[in-house]
Amino acid sequence: MNRMPVELAVVGLGGWGKNVVRSFAGAKQARLAYICDSNPQLLDKQRQFYPGAQPVSDFRRILDDESVNAVAIVTPAPFHYEMAKAALLAGKHVYVEKPLTLTVEDAEELVATADLVDKKLMVGHLLMYHPAVTWMKEQIDAGELGQVYYMYCQRLNLGVVRPNENAFWSLAPHDISIILHLFGAEPEKITASGSCFLQDGIDDVVFANLTFPDGRIAQIHVSWLDPHKERKMTVVGSQKMLVFDDMHPTEKLRLFDKGAQFPGDSNSPAQVISVRHGDIHIPHVPDKQPLDLETQHFVDCIIENRTPLSDGRDGLRVVRVLEQVEHQLREVTIRHFPIHQFQHLRKVA
Numbered sequence: 001m002n003r004m005p006v007e008l009a010v011v012g013l014g015g016w017g018k019n020v021v022r023s024f025a026g027a028k029q030a031r032l033a034y035i036c037d038s039n040p041q042l043l044d045k046q047r048q049f050y051p052g053a054q055p056v057s058d059f060r061r062i063l064d065d066e067s068v069n070a071v072a073i074v075t076p077a078p079f080h081y082e083m084a085k086a087a088l089l090a091g092k093h094v095y096v097e098k099p100l101t102l103t104v105e106d107a108e109e110l111v112a113t114a115d116l117v118d119k120k121l122m123v124g125h126l127l128m129y130h131p132a133v134t135w136m137k138e139q140i141d142a143g144e145l146g147q148v149y150y151m152y153c154q155r156l157n158l159g160v161v162r163p164n165e166n167a168f169w170s171l172a173p174h175d176i177s178i179i180l181h182l183f184g185a186e187p188e189k190i191t192a193s194g195s196c197f198l199q200d201g202i203d204d205v206v207f208a209n210l211t212f213p214d215g216r217i218a219q220i221h222v223s224w225l226d227p228h229k230e231r232k233m234t235v236v237g238s239q240k241m242l243v244f245d246d247m248h249p250t251e252k253l254r255l256f257d258k259g260a261q262f263p264g265d266s267n268s269p270a271q272v273i274s275v276r277h278g279d280i281h282i283p284h285v286p287d288k289q290p291l292d293l294e295t296q297h298f299v300d301c302i303i304e305n306r307t308p309l310s311d312g313r314d315g316l317r318v319v320r321v322l323e324q325v326e327h328q329l330r331e332v333t334i335r336h337f338p339i340h341q342f343q344h345l346r347k348v349a
């Protein structure tokens with residue numbers, strides 16, 4: 001068997017892991033050496049697709065194999081810290097799904113461990129690899145929008161209702177990572193409110209507001225109790241406005257030549273602030289799968305000794321926001337008793 005520069009194992013073959021393993025199996029300069037899941041049925045199901053990979057249920061088997069130099073961890077978030085730390089200390093480069101960890105303290109420790117052992121630590125902030133987001137970043141950095149004033153993100157749907165984590169931890173890591181990526185900064189102030197309607201202590205809907213040191217603001221609205229299926233981001237600048245609608249099958253990006261015009265602007269005779277409506281540009285977005293770009297990026301960063309775009313420090317910045325929002329929610333969340341607790345009273349009535 002020909003060894004590749006990156007000999008890789010994927011751990012966790014569940015709902016998302018089966019996509020990640022497929023993508024890594026197709027990565028150039030890498031070989032899928034192991035697939036791992038503690039659930040024997042899942043492992044059995046996946047092994048038929050990857051005959052060249054060794055199926056194992058015990059993660060430690062991978063850590064003990066010195067020929068493996070990279071591990072992708074796609075297990076539920078509570079396991080990320082322990083597994084990523086063990087893999088780093090075993091001398092492996094580590095890809096870990098979002099969120100990096102459940103606490104800032106754990107994320108800081110993983111970043112420090114990766115530095116210590118001089119291995120790559122990359123977080124699955126998938127949308128940072130979306131060609132539409134790459135285009136947005138280029139436009140913003142080139143000044144096409146003028147001065148960026150604010151942005152907001154909506155990630156809404158009916159379901160999937162999670163039993164352990166709230167809607168913010170489940171849905172918002174992508175939005176946070178994109179906001180920090182596009183703004184190139186961390187927020188100095190965060191406020192948030194949410195509400196628990198279905199399960200006690202688990203927010204179904206959350207609104208979070210991020211204020212940046214230079215006055216830019218961003219809002220994130222997430223919910224799994226909403227009639228709309230939305231995955232949308234809007235960025236408003238002084239010259240142009242940009243919308244990324246990830247639910248649109250073909251026209252995901254729209255750049256609006258719209259804005260406010262001040263008295264004294266060269267083209268404006270008005271004495272008051274007026275608005276300007278111009279053309280709408282719909283750029284072509286390359287038809288490349290973000291997950292394939294992301295997994296190949298991890299492999300390339302190992303081979304070329306580059307820092308991943310979504311490295312451990314990026315993961316840490318996102319966890320900082322998640323943790324601060326969590327603190328806010330614990331203070332201001334309106335708690336409702338789960339409706340099912342009242343069902344028996346309804347029957348009696």
Ligand SMILES: NC(=O)c1ccc[n+]([C@@H]2O[C@H](COP(=O)([O-])OP(=O)(O)OC[C@H]3O[C@@H](n4cnc5c(N)ncnc54)[C@H](O)[C@@H]3O)[C@@H](O)[C@H]2O)c1
Nearest residue numbers: 012013014015016017037038039074075076077097098126
């Ligand atoms: N980037 C994205 O767009 C995206 C989308 C969905 C989920 N995720 C992330 O992916 C991760 C997994 O989510 P999921 O929906 O696939 O979860 P899941 O529960 O469907 O699958 C997790 C799998 O991990 C296995 N597992 C747990 N502990 C293990 C261990 N010690 N050793 C081996 N296997 C173990 C479980 O048996 C299960 O099959 C989460 O961190 C989630 O946030 C990312």
